[in-house]
Amino acid sequence: MKKEKNEMKQTTIVAVVLASAFGLVFAVAEKMEPLAPKLSIDGSEPLRTGPRGGYADVVENVGPSVVSVFTSREVASAGGNAPDMRGFFDSPMFREYFGDRGREMPKGWQNVPRGAPQREGLGSGVILSADGYILTNNHVVARADKIKVRLSDGDEHVAELIATDPASDLAVIKIDATDLPAATLGDSSTLRAGDFVLAIGSPFGLTHTVTSGIVSAIGRNNLDITGYENFIQTDASINPGNSGGALIDSRGRVIGINTAIFSRSGGNVGIGFAIPVNMAVDIASQLIDDGEINRGYLGISMGPLTDELAEALDVEAEGVVVNDVMPKTPAAKAGFEAGDVIVEVGGEPVENGAELRFLVGGTSPGEEIDFKVRRGGKEMTLTAEIGEMPADLLSAVGPAKAEPEIIEDGALEGVRLGELDAETREKLELPKSAEGVVVLEVVPGSKAAEAGLLAGNVITEINREAVTTPKEAYNLAASRGEKATLLRVTDGKLNRFLAIG
Numbered sequence: 405m406k407k408e409k410n411e412m413k414q415t416t417i418v419a420v421v422l423a424s425a426f427g428l429v430f431a432v433a434e435k436m437e438p439l440a441p442k443l444s445i446d447g448s449e450p451l452r453t454g455p456r457g458g459y460a461d462v463v464e465n466v467g468p469s470v471v472s473v474f475t476s477r478e479v480a481s482a483g484g485n486a487p488d489m490r491g492f493f494d495s496p497m498f499r500e501y502f503g504d505r506g507r508e509m510p511k512g513w514q515n516v517p518r519g520a521p522q523r524e525g526l527g528s529g530v531i532l533s534a535d536g537y538i539l540t541n542n543h544v545v546a547r548a549d550k551i552k553v554r555l556s557d558g559d560e561h562v563a564e565l566i567a568t569d570p571a572s573d574l575a576v577i578k579i580d581a582t583d584l585p586a587a588t589l590g591d592s593s594t595l596r597a598g599d600f601v602l603a604i605g606s607p608f609g610l611t612h613t614v615t616s617g618i619v620s621a622i623g624r625n626n627l628d629i630t631g632y633e634n635f636i637q638t639d640a641s642i643n644p645g646n647s648g649g650a651l652i653d654s655r656g657r658v659i660g661i662n663t664a665i666f667s668r669s670g671g672n673v674g675i676g677f678a679i680p681v682n683m684a685v686d687i688a689s690q691l692i693d694d695g696e697i698n699r700g701y702l703g704i705s706m707g708p709l710t711d712e713l714a715e716a717l718d719v720e721a722e723g724v725v726v727n728d729v730m731p732k733t734p735a736a737k738a739g740f741e742a743g744d745v746i747v748e749v750g751g752e753p754v755e756n757g758a759e760l761r762f763l764v765g766g767t768s769p770g771e772e773i774d775f776k777v778r779r780g781g782k783e784m785t786l787t788a789e790i791g792e793m794p795a796d797l798l799s800a801v802g803p804a805k806a807e808p809e810i811i812e813d814g815a816l817e818g819v820r821l822g823e824l825d826a827e828t829r830e831k832l833e834l835p836k837s838a839e840g841v842v843v844l845e846v847v848p849g850s851k852a853a854e855a856g857l858l859a860g861n862v863i864t865e866i867n868r869e870a871v872t873t874p875k876e877a878y879n880l881a882a883s884r885g886e887k888a889t890l891l892r893v894t895d896g897k898l899n900r901f902l903a904i905g
Contacts (some may be wrong), residue, residue: 439692441533443685447591450599450653459602462656463614468531468556469587469658470650472606473540473563473577475525475548528605528649529553529577530587530658532688536561536579539688540648541663542568545575553579556612567691571631571699573663574684576691587650590657592680595619595636603640603662603676605649615641617674624677625758629664632699632762635677636660642676651678660684683766700767700790702740703733705898706757709745712855713903716867716890719778723747724760727900738788741779742892742899748776764790815881815889815904818850819843821874824862832862832896839872840864843893855904857893864899865892 527544531537538553545551551563561579568575599619607613617640625633638651642662651660660678690697705728714721723745729735746754749763750773767773769792774785822828822842829838840862846853863871866880867890881889881904888903 441535441537441586441692443532443586443589443689445589445591445682445685446655446657447594448655449594450590450655450657450659459616459654462652462654463602463604466587466650466652466656466658467604467612467614468585470604470612471529471531471538471556472554472611473527473529473538473544473648474552474554475527475545475550477547477549526606526609526645527647528645528662530648530650530661531584532576533586534582534584536581536584537566537688537692538563538577538579539661539684540575540577541661542570542573542575544648545577546570551577553577554611555584567695569687569691569697571697572679572683572687573630574661574679574687574691576688587658588656589681589685590653590655590659592636592659592682595622595653595659595680597621600654601638601640601659602652603638603642603646603649603678604652605642605646605662607641607643607645609645613646617641620675622680623759625762626756627664627666627677629677632765633758634680634683634762635663636680638676638678639674640676641674646676686766698769699765699793700769700771701734701793702764702788702790703730703735704728704740705730705900706746706760707856707900708756710855710903712888712905713890713901714745716888716903717743717745717901718780719745722755723778724754724757725901728894728898734788734791738775738786740775740777740786740788743779743901745778746775747778747783748774750774765793816852816878818847819852819857820845821863821877823873828862832894834862834894834896838862838864839870840894841871841874841877851904855891855902857891857902857904858895861893861895863891863893866890 525544525548527540529538529540532539545565546568548565551565552560553563554560561581563577563579566576566578597619601617601619603615603617605613617638619636620639621637624635624637627633627635629635636651636659640651642665646662649662650658651662653659659681661681661684662676662678664677666673666675666677687697704726706724707727709721709723709725711721713725717725726740726742726744726746728742729740746760748754749760752763754760754763767790769790772787772789774787777784777786820843822844824838824840824842826836828842829836843857843859843861843863845859846857863877865871866877867883869880871877871880888905891902891904893900893902
C-alpha cells in the first residue's frame, strides 16, 4: 500500500472536473429565513439496465443544467513594468525597414487589448436553483477577477462569487437570471461499484461534452487532492475543463461533481474523481446561508497504525492511533488518551486518518458521537460532543540544533541524539520542565527513517518510559530485543507514537 501510495503521489494529479448540485437549506427557528434554494434528493436507486437506444433522452433533459464557467484574472507582466510595444509596430521607423508586411508581426498583436495581461481559465458548473445559484469547484474560480457563465443556449452572464470551501474544493457562484433549468439531484449514498454514469462538462473548451463509464469505486481517500476526501472514482472520460461539471446516473440525476483526474500526461487515463452530491449539497447550503463551513473538531493528533505499532501498543492492526490529546478539547473531555486506537466513529469503521477526519469534520458542532476505541487489550466506547474547528491550527516548528551525542546501534541505529537543553526548549516552545532527547539527524533508509522519525523531533518516551539522556534512550531501545520499539515523540506542538521494528 505504501509503495502504491507513493507512486500515486509522484504522478501529477490534474485538477479537472466536476460540478454538481448543492442545496438543502437547514433553517434554524431563531434565524432569518435561509437563502439557499430548497433542493431535494431523489432517493430511488439508479436504473441498472440501460434503455435501448442509449441515453440521448437523459442527456437532453440534464444537459441544460450544466454550464461552462470562464474566468480571468490580471497577472503582472514579466519584468514588472514592461513597456507597451504595440505602437512600435505602427511607427514610421518600423515600417521603413519592414514595410506593411512587418506590421503583421507578431500575428494578432493588434487584437490584444491594452491594460494588464490576462490569464484565463475554463471549467464547468451545475445549476442548483432556478434563480441562478451554480455549484462548481473552488479551483475553477479561485483567484479569479472575473467570472462568466455560458448557458446551454449560448446566453452569457457575469457571475458573482458567493463563497468557497478550499478544503472540499467546492464553490458557489450566482448569476442574475430566472427560470433556469435546475438539476435533479440523486442520492450518492446508493451508488455501487459498477453502476453506469455519464460525465457532462466542457473539456478543453468543448462545451457540453458527454462521456460514459461506470463507478469504479466509492469512498476513495488519501489522495491528497483535498482536505476532506470521500471521492467517487469513475472511468467516464473527464479532462481539463470538466472540473465542476456533473456526474449523473442512468436516471439523469446529478450524483457527483467532477473534480480531478489521476494522470501522468494531463489527459484522461480512465481514473477520475467526483465529489458525492450528498456531501456537496450540505456544503453548498452552508456556503449560501453562512458564507463558510463549520466543521466538527475532536482535538487529537493522529497517525497510521502500522503492524509494528499495533504490536507495541498491544492492539489489533486496524484503526487510527491517537498520538496526542489536546487539553480542554472534546477529546480530552470524553476521556481519550494518547495510545488509544480508534476503530469506529458513529458506527462507521475507520481504517485511516482521512476517513476519521471526514467523519468528524462532517459532524455538526454540538452533536454527540460515539467512538469505539481499543486501549491495550480492552475495547471501550467513548462519547464526545463535537466542537467547532478552530480558525488556526498550530503548525510544526523546524528542527532544533544542539551539540550531538551519536547513537549508532539497535533500534536507534543511524539516529543522532542530543541533550534537550534550555535553548532547545525555547526554540520548540516546550515548557521548562519538559524532558527528552533531541533528534539531530536520521540517516535515510534506516529503520527509524522508515518509521517516520524526523530531525527536530524530541523523543520523550521509549517503551512507555520517560527518557532524559541519549544514553538512556539507547538502553531503553535495546531492551526490547527483536520486538518493535515504541517511541513517543513531539515536534513542540503535537505528539505522536512511532514503532521501530
